[in-house]
Amino acid sequence: MKPRLTLFAALLALVFSCNRKPEPKDLVVYFSQTGNTEQLAQLFAEQTGADLLRIECEQPYPDSYEGTIEMAGPEIREGVCRPIKNGPVDLEAYRTVYLGYPVWFGSVPPPVLSFVSANDFSSKEVVLFCTYGSGGVKSSSRALEKWMPETRILGRFGIAARRMAYAPAEVAAFLLGLTNGASDDEDGYSEPREVVDSDLELFRQATAGYDYLNLRPLMVSVRESEGECSRIFVCESSHHGGAPRKVEVLILQKGEDAPYLQSVETLQEN
Numbered sequence: 001m002k003p004r005l006t007l008f009a010a011l012l013a014l015v016f017s018c019n020r021k022p023e024p025k026d027l028v029v030y031f032s033q034t035g036n037t038e039q040l041a042q043l044f045a046e047q048t049g050a051d052l053l054r055i056e057c058e059q060p061y062p063d064s065y066e067g068t069i070e071m072a073g074p075e076i077r078e079g080v081c082r083p084i085k086n087g088p089v090d091l092e093a094y095r096t097v098y099l100g101y102p103v104w105f106g107s108v109p110p111p112v113l114s115f116v117s118a119n120d121f122s123s124k125e126v127v128l129f130c131t132y133g134s135g136g137v138k139s140s141s142r143a144l145e146k147w148m149p150e151t152r153i154l155g156r157f158g159i160a161a162r163r164m165a166y167a168p169a170e171v172a173a174f175l176l177g178l179t180n181g182a183s184d185d186e187d188g189y190s191e192p193r194e195v196v197d198s199d200l201e202l203f204r205q206a207t208a209g210y211d212y213l214n215l216r217p218l219m220v221s222v223r224e225s226e227g228e229c230s231r232i233f234v235c236e237s238s239h240h241g242g243a244p245r246k247v248e249v250l251i252l253q254k255g256e257d258a259p260y261l262q263s264v265e266t267l268q269e270n
């Protein structure tokens with residue numbers, strides 16, 4: 001190529017590169033009281049290359065579990081948004097926002113509501129992730145979606161605090177599913193049937209350590225796919241001896257591994 005043409009091509013490339021918009025980035029934003037959700041947020045950030053932002057309360061909750069329960073309970077019942085230090089943030093550069101929180105009272109911690117109400121997610125894709133003692137992905141997601149009705153939720157991920165050791169592999173599998181367009185629907189389950197002795201034995205194994213939920217399995221639906229068996233047990237539960245309510249308990253079993261409790265969800269009353 002002649003020198004003058006080369007110079008022209010270089011100038012053209014420079015002009016185009018200056019006009020090109022920067023590649024959109026992803027953001028992981030989370031609240032965590034005792035560190036589980038923070039650990040999960042770090043995994044999401046590492047595995048997606050996203051920036052990381054922690055939601056911080058102006059007045060932190062007490063260090064003790066009981067103190068936090070006492071303070072957060074009335075806030076959640078009354079829909080209070082607890083003041084936070086980092087309210088509105090510049091989301092312009094971000095395409096996907098991964099929003100993480102611990103499940104509190106089957107719902108979302110008030111500082112997360114403060115963050116959601118201070119920012120406009122309507123043009124963003126949002127992925128929700130949470131950690132919990134026994135469950136609440138669906139109920140907390142329902143509560144949160146009321147605060148961001150225009151937003152497209154791409155997926156929901158949840159893991160029990162006691163299973164954090166499996167989080168790296170589970171986050172990787174979840175992200176792969178998102179890329180492949182997997183949805184979190186509940187198709188493919190058999191019709192519910194009454195539980196039999198073999199179901200009860202498997203249920204007992206998977207729910208060891210969840211005695212405080214006082215679960216009594218009534219019906220079960222089963223789905224088998226790609227070496228994984230999922231069972232949804234409809235149960236009666238009287239959490240810490242409270243009034244009985246109907247819950248769904250999702251129990252997973254991969255290959256020959258021991259079955260484990262994935263989540264407990266309170267059935268919505270119509």
Ligand SMILES: Cc1cc2nc3c(=O)[nH]c(=O)nc-3n(C[C@H](O)[C@H](O)[C@H](O)COP(=O)(O)O)c2cc1C
Nearest residue numbers: 032033034035036037102104105106131133134135
């Ligand atoms: C105030 C409060 C309420 C909670 N409510 C629930 C709940 O409704 N369901 C549940 O499974 N776990 C519940 N938990 C347990 C937390 O969700 C769980 O320990 C979580 O992993 C904590 O995350 P963090 O370490 O990021 O704060 C609650 C914990 C607290 C402090």
